[in-house]
Amino acid sequence: MTQQPAIQPMEQFLIHKVVELPTVHIGGLAIDPSITNSVLSMIVGAIILIAFFALTARREIVPNRGQALAESLYNIVDRVLVGPIIGHGGKPYVPYILALFLIILVLNLMSVVFAIFNLAGMDFAFAVTSQLAITGTLAVLTFFSVFILGFIKHGPKFLSLFWVPGMGIFGGAAMVVIEMISYFVRPVTLALRLFGNMLGGHVVMSLFGSFVVALGILALSGGVATLAFVPSALSFTLIVGLTGLELVVAILQAFVFAALATVYLNEVVNFGHGH
Amino acid sequence: MNAAVADFHTYKLIGAGLAAMGMIGAGIGLGVLFGNYLQAAIRNPAGAASQQTMLFLGMALTETMGLFAFVVSLLILFGV
Numbered sequence: 470m471t472q473q474p475a476i477q478p479m480e481q482f483l484i485h486k487v488v489e490l491p492t493v494h495i496g497g498l499a500i501d502p503s504i505t506n507s508v509l510s511m512i513v514g515a516i517i518l519i520a521f522f523a524l525t526a527r528r529e530i531v532p533n534r535g536q537a538l539a540e541s542l543y544n545i546v547d548r549v550l551v552g553p554i555i556g557h558g559g560k561p562y563v564p565y566i567l568a569l570f571l572i573i574l575v576l577n578l579m580s581v582v583f584a585i586f587n588l589a590g591m592d593f594a595f596a597v598t599s600q601l602a603i604t605g606t607l608a609v610l611t612f613f614s615v616f617i618l619g620f621i622k623h624g625p626k627f628l629s630l631f632w633v634p635g636m637g638i639f640g641g642a643a644m645v646v647i648e649m650i651s652y653f654v655r656p657v658t659l660a661l662r663l664f665g666n667m668l669g670g671h672v673v674m675s676l677f678g679s680f681v682v683a684l685g686i687l688a689l690s691g692g693v694a695t696l697a698f699v700p701s702a703l704s705f706t707l708i709v710g711l712t713g714l715e716l717v718v719a720i721l722q723a724f725v726f727a728a729l730a731t732v733y734l735n736e737v738v739n740f741g742h743g744h
Numbered sequence: 745m746n747a748a749v750a751d752f753h754t755y756k757l758i759g760a761g762l763a764a765m766g767m768i769g770a771g772i773g774l775g776v777l778f779g780n781y782l783q784a785a786i787r788n789p790a791g792a793a794s795q796q797t798m799l800f801l802g803m804a805l806t807e808t809m810g811l812f813a814f815v816v817s818l819l820i821l822f823g824v
Binding site: 479549550553554658661662664665666668669721724725728731732 | 794797798801803804805807808811812814815818820
């Protein structure tokens with residue numbers, strides 16, 4: 470073990486309280502309603518979304534810039550995802566997919582764009598989507614509401630989803646097990662994908678950020694160590710590129726989450742005449 | 745720090761590194777995916793845009809396999 474100060478790339482994911490509130494007792498449960506940096510970020514994200522649509526939602530035939538942006542965000546869900554994947558039966562589910570897409574998009578983008586405020590102690594740009602608890606909640610909500618919707622729409626017949634036709638009795642029974650595993654692992658993959666992408670991206674950014682500072686400080690000590698300015702500057706160039714990459718990943722992961730939710734919904738809405 | 749704890753720590757780091765090797769497969773997979781998409785898109789540019797959603801879906805599914813390895817690696821590093 471060396472005595473150098475350790476680089477702590479995981480420190481940014483620690484949750485701490487911003488506003489302390491007294492514990493509330495409901496029945497036997499002690500609930501701590503304190504506002505943590507995670508909650509604060511989600512509140513700010515929700516306010517940004519609501520304010521954005523309150524300011525830009527108009528009915529002009531020729532849209533201005535804000536309305537065009539709002540409409541193209543809506544069209545990503547309506548005309549790129551739900552329209553081609555589900556078809557006409559998908560219209561009722563556009564609001565849910567849109568809400569899912571927008572909240573993940575805003576939280577992802579906030580954690581990259583406003584990341585500088587975290588250094589200043591204003592904790593409203595916490596990377597909420599890099600918490601497995603949050604992505605897990607979103608994934609479980611999506612998966613089970615789709616699963617329950619299947620039973621509501623099709624009744625017990627929906628269980629034939631796990632039956633692969635043309636395999637015989639024993640082959641079919643074996644396939645039911647495999648199909649069930651691959652079906653119920655979906656919320657896990659859905660949650661892990663968003664979580665892993667955001668966590669990985671932020672860890673890499675934080676690592677290269679600390680390289681810039683550590684090597685810069687080393688270079689300031691003079692002598693041969695001055696050469697350390699070169700890798701420090703290289704790391705800085707890299708971090709500029711990585712931030713751009715993170716922006717792409719932030720948008721892409723929100724899109725992918727919404728796309729997979731749409732694909733899962735498609736199996737329920739078009740059950741029986743898709744495959 | 746006694747020897748057994750130091751050994752445990754060392755093996756933990758080695759294990760985390762080995763677990764992260766699972767990401768090699770995801771890397772190859774993503775290369776195949778985007779390479780084939782590009783090849784098809786150059787042959788038939790008119791049909792390329794319509795398949796972009798499927799491209800990103802495939803990317804997401806492929807990437808998950810790598811992320812499993814990443815998460816296992818993190819679990820070994822910070823969880824155990």
